[in-house]
Structure formats: C-alpha cells, structure tokens
Amino acid sequence: MTTRQLLLCMTCLTAGSPGAARAQAEAPGTIVVTAVAAGDTAALGTTPGNAQVISGEALTRQDPENLADLLNANVAGVTISNGSGSPYQSDVTYRGFQATSLLGAPTGLSVWLDGVRMNEPFGAIVNWDLIPLNAIRSVEVLPGSNPLFGLNTLGGSLVLDTRDGARDGGLGLTAQAGSFNRRAVAAQAGGTFGGKAFDWFVAGNLDRQDGYRWHTRTDVAQGYGKLRWHGGGAHAELDVIWAQSTLNGTQSLPLSMLGTPQMAYTWPDNVANRQLIVNLKAGAHLAPRLTIGGNVYYRRSNAHSVNSNAADDDNCGDTRDCTASAPGGTARDLLTASGYTGALPLHDYTGNINTTLVYSDVHQRIFGGNALIDDDAPLLGLSNDFNLGGSFETARIGYGQTTDLAYLVAYQTVPMPWNVLYGSAAGFRGSPLLNAVNVAARNSSYSLFLRDMLRLTRTLTLSGALSYTHSQVRLDGTNATYLNGDGGYTWTGNDGQAYYNPAYIGAQYWDGAALATASAPAGAIAGPEVAPVTGAHAYHRIDPTIGLTWDPLRAVGLFASYSEAMRAPTAIELACADPATPCALPTGFNGDPDLRAVVAQTVEAGGRGRIGRHLRWNAAVYRTRLSNDIQFIYTPAGLGYFANVGATRRIGLEAGLNADFTRWHLSAGYGHVRATYRAAFTDASGDTVQPGARIPGIPAGSLKLRAVWTPARTVALGATLIATSGQYAHGDEANQDAMVPGYTVVDVDAHITPTARTELFAKVSNLFDRAYATYGVMGTNIYTGGNEQFRTPAPGRAFVVGLRYGFGGATGGGIDAD
Numbered sequence: 001m002t003t004r005q006l007l008l009c010m011t012c013l014t015a016g017s018p019g020a021a022r023a024q025a026e027a028p029g030t031i032v033v034t035a036v037a038a039g040d041t042a043a044l045g046t047t048p049g050n051a052q053v054i055s056g057e058a059l060t061r062q063d064p065e066n067l068a069d070l071l072n073a074n075v076a077g078v079t080i081s082n083g084s085g086s087p088y089q090s091d092v093t094y095r096g097f098q099a100t101s102l103l104g105a106p107t108g109l110s111v112w113l114d115g116v117r118m119n120e121p122f123g124a125i126v127n128w129d130l131i132p133l134n135a136i137r138s139v140e141v142l143p144g145s146n147p148l149f150g151l152n153t154l155g156g157s158l159v160l161d162t163r164d165g166a167r168d169g170g171l172g173l174t175a176q177a178g179s180f181n182r183r184a185v186a187a188q189a190g191g192t193f194g195g196k197a198f199d200w201f202v203a204g205n206l207d208r209q210d211g212y213r214w215h216t217r218t219d220v221a222q223g224y225g226k227l228r229w230h231g232g233g234a235h236a237e238l239d240v241i242w243a244q245s246t247l248n249g250t251q252s253l254p255l256s257m258l259g260t261p262q263m264a265y266t267w268p269d270n271v272a273n274r275q276l277i278v279n280l281k282a283g284a285h286l287a288p289r290l291t292i293g294g295n296v297y298y299r300r301s302n303a304h305s306v307n308s309n310a311a312d313d314d315n316c317g318d319t320r321d322c323t324a325s326a327p328g329g330t331a332r333d334l335l336t337a338s339g340y341t342g343a344l345p346l347h348d349y350t351g352n353i354n355t356t357l358v359y360s361d362v363h364q365r366i367f368g369g370n371a372l373i374d375d376d377a378p379l380l381g382l383s384n385d386f387n388l389g390g391s392f393e394t395a396r397i398g399y400g401q402t403t404d405l406a407y408l409v410a411y412q413t414v415p416m417p418w419n420v421l422y423g424s425a426a427g428f429r430g431s432p433l434l435n436a437v438n439v440a441a442r443n444s445s446y447s448l449f450l451r452d453m454l455r456l457t458r459t460l461t462l463s464g465a466l467s468y469t470h471s472q473v474r475l476d477g478t479n480a481t482y483l484n485g486d487g488g489y490t491w492t493g494n495d496g497q498a499y500y501n502p503a504y505i506g507a508q509y510w511d512g513a514a515l516a517t518a519s520a521p522a523g524a525i526a527g528p529e530v531a532p533v534t535g536a537h538a539y540h541r542i543d544p545t546i547g548l549t550w551d552p553l554r555a556v557g558l559f560a561s562y563s564e565a566m567r568a569p570t571a572i573e574l575a576c577a578d579p580a581t582p583c584a585l586p587t588g589f590n591g592d593p594d595l596r597a598v599v600a601q602t603v604e605a606g607g608r609g610r611i612g613r614h615l616r617w618n619a620a621v622y623r624t625r626l627s628n629d630i631q632f633i634y635t636p637a638g639l640g641y642f643a644n645v646g647a648t649r650r651i652g653l654e655a656g657l658n659a660d661f662t663r664w665h666l667s668a669g670y671g672h673v674r675a676t677y678r679a680a681f682t683d684a685s686g687d688t689v690q691p692g693a694r695i696p697g698i699p700a701g702s703l704k705l706r707a708v709w710t711p712a713r714t715v716a717l718g719a720t721l722i723a724t725s726g727q728y729a730h731g732d733e734a735n736q737d738a739m740v741p742g743y744t745v746v747d748v749d750a751h752i753t754p755t756a757r758t759e760l761f762a763k764v765s766n767l768f769d770r771a772y773a774t775y776g777v778m779g780t781n782i783y784t785g786g787n788e789q790f791r792t793p794a795p796g797r798a799f800v801v802g803l804r805y806g807f808g809g810a811t812g813g814g815i816d817a818d
Helices: 003-011 067-074 331-337
Strands: 030-032 041-043 052-055 078-081 091-094 097-099 109-113 136-143 156-162 170-178 182-193 198-209 218-230 234-249 269-287 290-310 355-375 384-409 412-415 433-455 460-481 490-492 498-500 508-510 515-517 529-553 556-567 598-611 615-627 630-634 640-644 648-660 664-677 701-712 715-724 743-755 758-765 773-780 787-793 798-807
Touching (some): 052 067, 067 078, 067 091, 067 701, 067 715, 355 412
Antiparallel strands (some): 030 041, 052 136, 078 091, 091 097, 136 156, 170 182, 170 798, 182 198, 198 218, 218 234, 234 269, 269 290, 290 355, 355 384, 384 412, 384 433, 433 460, 460 529, 508 515, 529 556, 556 598, 598 615, 615 648, 630 640, 648 664, 664 701, 701 715, 715 743, 743 758, 773 787
C-alpha cells in the first residue's frame, strides 16, 4: 500500500454502519459466565478477563457473509486464514488458538449457541456454514482457559445468543447481489401472542455465489425457529436449527502458479453439509434468590466430501502440458501412440501414478445437555453468586471413506471408470478402488463444576471455579487395502507380507512399454489386506480458575485471572497419529496410537475504562502454556499425522479504543501473539524443530482501524482497515522457508435510508485490489516435481449492493398474533 492510499484510508476509516455496536470492553448489559443454556451472567465490569462483545447493528449492517468474517472485522486479536478458497471455510485464530471448519487444524476454541456445543465431535471442527447469522443477537468472545466452557477451551470460547420475538419483533428482509455472481436473501420475523406469554422468532438465509476462484461455487441454506413461554416463575423454550450447504473449494497454488490466482491446482474438492438441531430449554425460580435451569439437545450432522489428492502427474514430465489433447502428454496418449485401442487400464498405466479421488461420509448423532443451580444468597453478609452445574454430551459417529485411482485432465482429477472392459468381450472387469475405511466411533464426555463470585468490597470482586471433566473415545473399524498407492495390483503390507488383488489375475495392463498380463507373485497371498482400527481412550482432569477484579476509580477497572483447561484428543486425531503411515485429510485412518490430553494454563491481567463521555478503552496481557500440545505435522507430499509435540506457549497483548461523537464513530483494535514451540522434536521432513520456533499459521500481529461518518440522519459512509503480519506456512515447523507475507486491506461501505423502513447499501471489499494470501503450506508441485511453498489467493476487489426492508416493531412485542 502506498502512502497516498494509506492516507486515503485514514480519511474514510469506518466501523461500517451508523450507530453500529462493536466489539468493546464496556458493552451494555451482561455476559455469560458458564456454557449452560440457562447459564449465569455477570456484569462485564466484574469479569476477570478482556471479554469482547459484538451486538446490535454490527450484526446486520456490516453485512458479513458468515460468523468468521464478523469476528475478523470486529474483535481485537482475531485473524482468519482460508486454505480452500470457499468463503465459508475460514480458520478463525484468536490468541494463537483456532476454531476451524477444516480437518487438520488443532482446535483450541469452543463455540456455544444457546447452550448447544457447536464443535463437531469428529475433529472438534466448527462449520460456519451451518450457523444462521441473522438469528444471532450477540457474540461474546471470552478469553482464557475457562473450564466452565468444556473441552477445547484452551484459548477462549465464543458464546452466541439468539434473537427472540419479544425483543426482535416485526418482519425484515434483506436482498443483495454482487461480484462473483453472488445472490443472497435473508429474512426474519418475530412477535408475541397469548398476552405476551408466548413469543416466536423465525429466520432464513440463502446464499449462492460462484466464488473468486474457478470451481468454488457455494450454496448455503439456513433456517432457525424459536418458541418461548413465560409463566409466573418459570419459562420454557424450543429452538430448531436446520441448515444445508454445498461448498466447493480448491487447493492452494504453488508460488510458480500464482500468476493466475483464480485457477485450480486440482479439482474437485467439495463438501456437502446437513444439520438439524433441536434444543429444549427450561428454568424456574425456586426461591427469591434461587433458580434452576438447563437444556437438552439433539444434533444430527451429516457430511459428504470429495477431495482430489494428486502427488504425481500422469507422466506429463517437466515440460509437457497435462491435458487430454497434449501429444505424448498423458498415459492415454502414450497408449494410443503404441497402437493400443482398448479401454484405459486401471492400474500401473504410468508406473508411478499417485493421483486419487477420496470420497468420505461422516454421520454424527449427538445428544447432550446442561444443568445449573444458581444461588444468589449473601455469604457472610457479602453479595455472593454461587453456581453448581454440569454438562454431558455423547456422540455416535459413522465414518466411511474410499480412495479411488484417478487421472488428471486439464487440472481436473477424473475418476477411473468402474467395470472397464479389457481386451475382448470376455475380458476382465476391474475396479479402481485403492482402499476403503469404515470406522464407528463413540465419544462421551461429562463435567461437573462449581463456581462462586464474592464481592469482598464495593470495588473488589473475587471469583473462582473448579471443574471435573471426563472424556472417553472408542473406535471400532477396519482399513482395507485393495491396490497399492500407484494403482498396482500387488503390494507389501505393513506386516511385511506380500499381497495381491486376485480379481486382477489374468488381466492385461500397460507396464509403461507394452501390454503385460497380471499374475500372482510368488509367496504372495490374496488380498484385500485388512487392518483393524480399534481402541478405547479415557481422559479426566480437575481444572481450577480464579480471578480478581478491582475498580479503584469510577472510570477504571482492573482485573487478573488464572485458569486451566483440558482438550482430549478427538477420534480423527487418535486414528491418524502414526508417522509411518501418514494420512490425507479427510483422513484415511490407520492404526490407533495413543495421544495424551492437552492441558492449558493461562494467566491474564488488564484493565478497561472510560475517558470522559466519549472514549472507552481496554487492554490485557496474557500467557498460555500448553502441555502435550497436539499438532498436525505435514509431509512434503501433503499428507501428515497428528502428534503430541510437547509444550507450546502463547504470549500476547490486546488493546482496544472506541470513541463516539455526534457524527463519528472511531475504533481501533490491536492484537499481538507470539506462539512458539517450547520443546524440540523432529518434523515429517526430518528437520529438528528447536524450542522458540514459531508455530505455523499464526500471524504475530493484527491491527483494525474503523470509523463511520454520518453527515445526515439518513446517510452513513465508512471503511474498515485490517492489517495482519506474516506467518510461517504449515509444514514449516522448523521455520526454514520464507514467511507468507502480511497484508493490509480496506473495505468501504455506504448506507442510505430514504424511508424509515427502507435501507439501500453498497460495499466494496479489498478496495485497492490487493493480491495477498492468508494461508500457506509446504508441498511438492505435481507439475514440476519440485518442492515449493503453496498459498491460497484471497479474493480481489468485490462489490455488493443490497436492499433492506422492515416493518413491524422491534419493541412492544412486534407482530401480535392475538
């Protein structure tokens, strides 16, 4: 960015919308302090951590595509990376910990939606495409290793509160269209009936776009419904969430191919997600200061994915074009030139092909719940808030995967046809199946906790908690091999035994020079080779947390805390933990080596306050140390395995500033984290990773500057600047390669409200059309055979225009059905 461009950005710096609420240290109201659906709340000023809250118009007028984008634009210390090219598959990194929708990243953030744990049992991933953003009332980013938010809360938790008909009545409709053929519609409605004893709220979204890169079409549909009842001293609520999506991505590009950032390295790569959540909540006042509440929920989650995995090309060599029509370029051309006119053989047709298509299906059935007793009776004459609670979740997971031989045609990984006829009409009918995995897993976890917050003096509050967590993972399944990795019908198993596929005996195949006839090798036995994938693992731990807040001045509050939390290995990590047999992701499971649970210990201190009537500030420093950290170790071929890498550490700081004037809102947020390995280990490339090496994929610094100018009551103009520092690429644990460069991007927007019910808006993302990447990985370029750094290009300049229309009231109950 030039100096002139930077000055222009500073001139129009914006938060994105008139009067928008933003991530801030002094948000109105309270924040949730337990993960329970009927969870207790506390004033932000008595919270011993740098909690940040997004609410109000930041959720509607900034027009983010999904929750990950909303967090990136509003929360200090958050950065995102995207390795697939799909806008709904970003990794959210906060304080050096991730919540990701892609398997392979260690998840260190928990996500809760109305008391429902949104981390999937399989891999602990978070599917941003399954969360209806226009049903969200507020997003709370709660830092630290708080055990009251369950597994994966190593660096923090995201707590999502939804809208209701009592506070969000009326009808709203938003339609928008823009670059990359994007078309999106969002609608919501709410109201009350039965003398306001009941209220209801529904929301729906449709988002379709072709994507910035080729073959990255996105189709997302989401629905949400809520029905609430309020009695004299009790209440009940039923929530239903339905969502389905088809997300097409494409892989990172080697640096030598970044001249055309839209192109695909190989394709297809897609996932189709389906989800249904039914959540029942209830609570009652047992006494003036005693309440009980909780929820039970059922989640059904299905995912079908297709992934192209190419470790070598179809005999293209270094100079020939990998297309079907390239003379002498592909195996089909070589066969034709030799005079062979039959169907293309399924195996060994180049001698070293490693191109495959991986089909995966994950079926998850989750049942869980939470309960809480809240007693606010004084203790020793002091104001006191005591909680006793617990949670449980059990999940049944069915996982199936097949890996089929394929070949490349113009960068597309084309599956080999089944039942291909060889030679004569009476010839052999073969199959391209390399291997098949079928695994059944059962996860179960439960926790019990007690928490107390005692106000020692008018300005001094002490809080503490103790939590016991037990987690268990069971695996039962098989991994069957039918062909070797090159597609040949013979192979040597992990046990040293020679195997062959008996269906291929007598078939003709191309050996690279001539047609040959398959025969059984001496000493070999008929396959398939079937290896078990079984195991049972249990983890348990008691985790404490303690905090202190002190308000020495009316406009200044200080806080300090210490907390511990545990993350148990997931089924996917346990089944892909053997360095001798690395996995592709979605993984082809191997054996079941044990992994140790990750334990986080966090210390945090900071403050928040006001300066005059217009300015708010917040700041914090923190240190989180992990024991037995689990990382995915990449191999040069793009495969990898999960491993305990010993201790890791995150040290950082956050600072935020918000100012509101008559016609201006200004804000700034800065986050810095140094995430490093603290123990030496050897990575998949054989390099020694020394203590102090930085963990790949985590930028050290991020700066967010925002403002909004409202020259008239009906007009708001603004822009957002996000600057992020460089990061090491995944697979470069030893920090030996060049970093993925940092970047600065600017978005601008305008909002016009010609009538009280109508709003016109427009937004330009990446105003200066910067070429940048948020994700990098080390790998081997299949088209050249050389090792390179790969990066996923971020979208270029994009435009969106839209219309927002609403009627009915957001107060007074909205639409009354009586």
